[in-house]
Amino acid sequence: MTYAADVLVIGGGIIGLSCGFYLSKRGKRVFVLDSGGFADGASGACDDMILFQSKKPGINLALTFESLELYKSLLTELDDDLGFANMGGMVLIENQQELEIMEEFVAQQRSYGLDVEVIDKRAMLKKQPFLSDHIIASTYSKMDSQVDPFSVMRGFERKGGSYGMKVFRRNGVVGIDRIGTGDYQVVTEDGSIYQAPIVVNAAGTWAGQIGEMVGATIPIKPKRGQIIVTERIPQIGDTNLWSAKYLVTKLRSDVVVDLNEDERSMGLSMAITRSSGDTYLIGSTREFVGFDKNTTIAGIRAIIKQTLTYLPKLRDVNFIRAMAGLRPSTPDGRMLLGEHAGIEGFFTAAGHEGDGIALAPITGKLLASMVCRDPVDHRLDELSPNRFANP
Amino acid sequence: MTDDKDKDKDMFICRCEEVTLREIEQAIDDGFVTVKDVKRVTRAGMGLCQGRTCSKTIARIIAQRTGKPLEEILPKSFRYPVRPEKMMAVENEEFDDAKNS
Ligand SMILES: Cc1cc2nc3c(=O)[nH]c(=O)nc-3n(C[C@H](O)[C@H](O)[C@H](O)COP(=O)(O)OP(=O)(O)OC[C@H]3O[C@@H](n4cnc5c(N)ncnc54)[C@H](O)[C@@H]3O)c2cc1C
Numbered sequence: 001m002t003y004a005a006d007v008l009v010i011g012g013g014i015i016g017l018s019c020g021f022y023l024s025k026r027g028k029r030v031f032v033l034d035s036g037g038f039a040d041g042a043s044g045a046c047d048d049m050i051l052f053q054s055k056k057p058g059i060n061l062a063l064t065f066e067s068l069e070l071y072k073s074l075l076t077e078l079d080d081d082l083g084f085a086n087m088g089g090m091v092l093i094e095n096q097q098e099l100e101i102m103e104e105f106v107a108q109q110r111s112y113g114l115d116v117e118v119i120d121k122r123a124m125l126k127k128q129p130f131l132s133d134h135i136i137a138s139t140y141s142k143m144d145s146q147v148d149p150f151s152v153m154r155g156f157e158r159k160g161g162s163y164g165m166k167v168f169r170r171n172g173v174v175g176i177d178r179i180g181t182g183d184y185q186v187v188t189e190d191g192s193i194y195q196a197p198i199v200v201n202a203a204g205t206w207a208g209q210i211g212e213m214v215g216a217t218i219p220i221k222p223k224r225g226q227i228i229v230t231e232r233i234p235q236i237g238d239t240n241l242w243s244a245k246y247l248v249t250k251l252r253s254d255v256v257v258d259l260n261e262d263e264r265s266m267g268l269s270m271a272i273t274r275s276s277g278d279t280y281l282i283g284s285t286r287e288f289v290g291f292d293k294n295t296t297i298a299g300i301r302a303i304i305k306q307t308l309t310y311l312p313k314l315r316d317v318n319f320i321r322a323m324a325g326l327r328p329s330t331p332d333g334r335m336l337l338g339e340h341a342g343i344e345g346f347f348t349a350a351g352h353e354g355d356g357i358a359l360a361p362i363t364g365k366l367l368a369s370m371v372c373r374d375p376v377d378h379r380l381d382e383l384s385p386n387r388f389a390n391p
Numbered sequence: 392m393t394d395d396k397d398k399d400k401d402m403f404i405c406r407c408e409e410v411t412l413r414e415i416e417q418a419i420d421d422g423f424v425t426v427k428d429v430k431r432v433t434r435a436g437m438g439l440c441q442g443r444t445c446s447k448t449i450a451r452i453i454a455q456r457t458g459k460p461l462e463e464i465l466p467k468s469f470r471y472p473v474r475p476e477k478m479m480a481v482e483n484e485e486f487d488d489a490k491n492s
Pocket of ligand 1: 010011013014015016033034035036037039040041044046048051171202203204206224225227284285324325326327328351352353354356357358359
């Protein structure tokens with residue numbers, strides 16, 4: 001069969017569905033093509049945070065602000081309950097060195113407009129009574145929010161569907177050609193052919209494989225993250241939590257941070273968030289193991305051991321599931337968003353690493369605006385996929 | 392008569408997450424026709440029992456509604472942990488021998 005559309009979006013994770021939604025809202029006839037089932041990629045095996053505190057002042061932080069605003073309007077625009085919550089977040093500080101680095105970082109973020117502060121142990125324990133005694137202070141920001149990724153994806157798909165967007169699953173893209181008219185011709189596993197003048201590569205971790213089909217260089221690498229899910233339990237504190245350690249290693253490559261074996265070999269750091277289903281999501285690892293998205297016993301064990309050092313009280317809680325997702329990571333920590341030079345009509349929207357849930361709405365909106373040839377937003381130059389074109 | 396039928400639709404197929412027959416049928420009609428898809432779209436089977444009770448029922452409903460053979464739809468694999476497990480279990484030596492079966 002041959003199908004024709006205005007835009008073909010390859011990849012139906014949260015990014016592809018957001019692109020499809022915003023494009024179809026602007027009147028484009030959109031097909032979304034995915035090799036897997038619903039949320040089979042990173043978007044179905046991740047935490048749920050719209051997290052501000054982890055970001056340095058710059059484009060990612062600016063876009064997170066904009067994305068949060070979009071999420072707020074999506075709460076009424078989409079028909080699904082998005083599981084939005086605004087519990088705020090705390091980054092846990094374990095020693096003097098971390099405290100100094102986090103104080104400096106928080107000051108930078110504040111001057112950029114983020115509502116965040118360092119609070120002392122007493123104030124910290126008031127919000128989180130069950131924290132281990134060895135934690136000396138924490139940050140606190142009331143801005144950190146969350147959504148349920150599954151509901152957001154369903155919401156984009158349902159509303160996009162009402163604008164004519166169609167999603168085709170379990171039928172991966174295997175080839176892309178250009179035909180006489182200049183249109184792209186995309187071939188899928190079952191031999192179907194899809195034609196359109198515009199292709200959007202939103203294949204997340206796999207975006208490089210789609211790029212190869214048109215001769216584009218896309219240096220996205222899978223960075224595996226494992227997480228566990230607890231049974232439903234009552235709320236154990238006011239906010240979501242992260243450990244400062246990983247952030248500190250990212251912020252200051254010049255200081256030597258004391259890491260244990262798991263933290264070093266698996267890139268382990270603690271994140272604990274209360275999900276909209278009243279369970280806790282606890283993670284996670286950062287591993288470069290190719291496209292292997294299995295969980296490992298060593299990973300699960302490391303996550304739990306680490307968690308119990310921060311919240312010993314969780315010893316008696318059951319965990320009911322473990323999962324792993326592949327974060328699409330880029331060499332400079334920024335996504336690729338835009339049209340490829342010399343490959344007219346071929347756009348990439350991928351490489352969100354650990355921020356794709358937070359950045360999904362703004363990514364879709366900006367991508368739609370680029371495809372519709374709105375006036376160029378020069379802030380986005382630093383996201384251009386062409387920064388990697390000549391390695 | 393219609394009343395009775397409507398009541399049937401409010402029956403919980405997944406008791407852990409309180410997902411009704413109506414929600415499951417809606418998901419199937421929207422094109423989500425594997426147990427995994429239905430689970431992710433409705434949360435059925437995401438709760439404490441991890442679908443041990445409702446997976447087969449969901450597969451049967453999908454088979455009925457789509458006319459596909461049941462064997463094609465039944466979920467094949469379970470991942471570790473196969474049942475809820477206490478966090479402190481990691482302190483056991485045997486923990487490392489747990490299998491992803
Ligand atoms: C443990 C963990 C925790 C995380 N926590 C957070 C968080 O708290 N907040 C946050 O903002 N982000 C978080 N992330 C990051 C977030 O999950 C990702 O950035 C986001 O899901 C990326 O979305 P995507 O749509 O680009 O990729 P994906 O969801 O991976 O989608 C890509 C899709 O492309 C499809 N595909 C691949 N090849 C082909 C092909 N040949 N043809 C057609 N389709 C194809 C795949 O099937 C897949 O569905 C976390 C990630 C992990 C792993």
